[in-house]
Amino acid sequence: MNDPSVILESVTLDLPVYDRMSFSLKSNLIRGLVGSGLKEDKGVTFIRALDGLSLTVRRGERVGLVGHNGAGKTTLLKTIAGIYEPTLGSVRTRGQITTLIDIAMGMNPEATGYENIIIRGLHLGHSLSEIQDRMDHIIAFSELGDYIGLPVRTYSMGMISRLFFSVSTAFEPDILLLDEGIIAGDPAFNEKASHYLLDYTGRAGIVILASHSKALMHLFCNKGIKLNQGKIVAQGEIEELF
Amino acid sequence: MAHVAPLRSAIADLIEAWRRRHLWMALGTFDIKHRYKRSIIGPFWMTLNLAALILGIGLIYGSVLNAIHSSYVPYLAVGIVLWTFISSTLIEGASVFIFEASLLKGTTLSKIAYVFRSVWRSLWVLAHNLLILLPIFLFYRVYPGIGGMLIAAAGLVLITLLLAASSLLLAVLGARFRDVPPAVTALIQPIFFATPIIWEAEALHEHRWIMDYNPMYHVIETVRAPLLGQTVPLTSFAVTAGMTAIVALLAIGVYAKARRKLVFWL
Numbered sequence: 275m276n277d278p279s280v281i282l283e284s285v286t287l288d289l290p291v292y293d294r295m296s297f298s299l300k301s302n303l304i305r306g307l308v309g310s311g312l313k314e315d316k317g318v319t320f321i322r323a324l325d326g327l328s329l330t331v332r333r334g335e336r337v338g339l340v341g342h343n344g345a346g347k348t349t350l351l352k353t354i355a356g357i358y359e360p361t362l363g364s365v366r367t368r369g370q371i372t373t374l375i376d377i378a379m380g381m382n383p384e385a386t387g388y389e390n391i392i393i394r395g396l397h398l399g400h401s402l403s404e405i406q407d408r409m410d411h412i413i414a415f416s417e418l419g420d421y422i423g424l425p426v427r428t429y430s431m432g433m434i435s436r437l438f439f440s441v442s443t444a445f446e447p448d449i450l451l452l453d454e455g456i457i458a459g460d461p462a463f464n465e466k467a468s469h470y471l472l473d474y475t476g477r478a479g480i481v482i483l484a485s486h487s488k489a490l491m492h493l494f495c496n497k498g499i500k501l502n503q504g505k506i507v508a509q510g511e512i513e514e515l516f
Numbered sequence: 517m518a519h520v521a522p523l524r525s526a527i528a529d530l531i532e533a534w535r536r537r538h539l540w541m542a543l544g545t546f547d548i549k550h551r552y553k554r555s556i557i558g559p560f561w562m563t564l565n566l567a568a569l570i571l572g573i574g575l576i577y578g579s580v581l582n583a584i585h586s587s588y589v590p591y592l593a594v595g596i597v598l599w600t601f602i603s604s605t606l607i608e609g610a611s612v613f614i615f616e617a618s619l620l621k622g623t624t625l626s627k628i629a630y631v632f633r634s635v636w637r638s639l640w641v642l643a644h645n646l647l648i649l650l651p652i653f654l655f656y657r658v659y660p661g662i663g664g665m666l667i668a669a670a671g672l673v674l675i676t677l678l679l680a681a682s683s684l685l686l687a688v689l690g691a692r693f694r695d696v697p698p699a700v701t702a703l704i705q706p707i708f709f710a711t712p713i714i715w716e717a718e719a720l721h722e723h724r725w726i727m728d729y730n731p732m733y734h735v736i737e738t739v740r741a742p743l744l745g746q747t748v749p750l751t752s753f754a755v756t757a758g759m760t761a762i763v764a765l766l767a768i769g770v771y772a773k774a775r776r777k778l779v780f781w782l
Binding site: 289292356358373380389401 | 536538539542543546550553618619621622623624625776777779780781
């Protein structure tokens, strides 16, 4: 098997922010009719979310992304995942990626935990039979017990986190991209999750976690990267970054 | 990635969406099941709703228009069932990407799969609504025969393709221009009145030819005429097939152009 890797070369990403005007058909029609040298991107503001960022992550590395809100942590995860295509530079990844950024993604609160495992599994690109094969493992790992047959709206945030963390890791992706909110749940489960991730990166995987929490970083990561305004400002030991 | 031609990526997305049909089929079926969770007769509420509408129009409108001949109610029923399918698919299609924003921003699956999910949902509703036709056809003794049913089925496949292509086109436009979804909803109503569904094309007498220029008339005729045991409307099939081809090309072209930027619009 090829080793999984993530290689970013001077990646710049401009996120367009559309104001209400540019979203209406009228303004575009008028612009089209009048013409008069008005630019296509009028009314669109660009935010430089990532700024010439280069990064290499290899097998067994558990990288923690630190930085203020808006430093570009989540954007970087989405760029690595291929959800955002960079404006400049290149993103090359090897291995199957699973992203766990928005916990509520595709979640149906009326459906049971069991049904939500299937829904999320499908969204992650797995077939029904693959999901069924891992069902027992997912339910056991989530520690939800009989709650698995109840609608997810009856769950606490911690239970929802456990459920979706269990689904995302059950298919053993080569590269796991996590946002902090996912594992903020309860300390006992975090311990178990961290053991899992340790074991998992030991086998082959890459984990990249965006977080504010020093405690979580220590638990999950063996390398840290500090972002500020879309640039890497420091990297190395977790301890040195706080 | 950046070097691949946009059109090729768009076609790759289309192929991926088809390859992953178990995804949108399962999710679409799920949507229907959950819409009626804890209801006793469940999705058959849709059937009952439509039956009440057909009965109401059939009795009241039929007697006002003095059109209460035995073939009016079956005609009306087929028209309403098809129209409900067409209008709800187009209205939902225009907001697919807005509605699925969190998924589009959270996965790298083909975005076309979510358009198919919406169409699949509509097909489920159609399947429930088609049941109304059975008692009506029995009561009014309408027998399309095997041949008629096969032609109607072919027409239905064609309409579904047209709706899938239209949904993709409207979904992209709707994500970029937020006026599109309400505009579609607003336009649907006048199209309904301009199309022979509750009234018959024959009512136009010498102006009947006007309907030859109403594409929606042809779309509905591809299924309605064979089901009512009338002659196969070749012109209607040709018009519908032509529209499907044009809309499909347009949709894939617009999608190809928007594909990379789509996620930023949501």
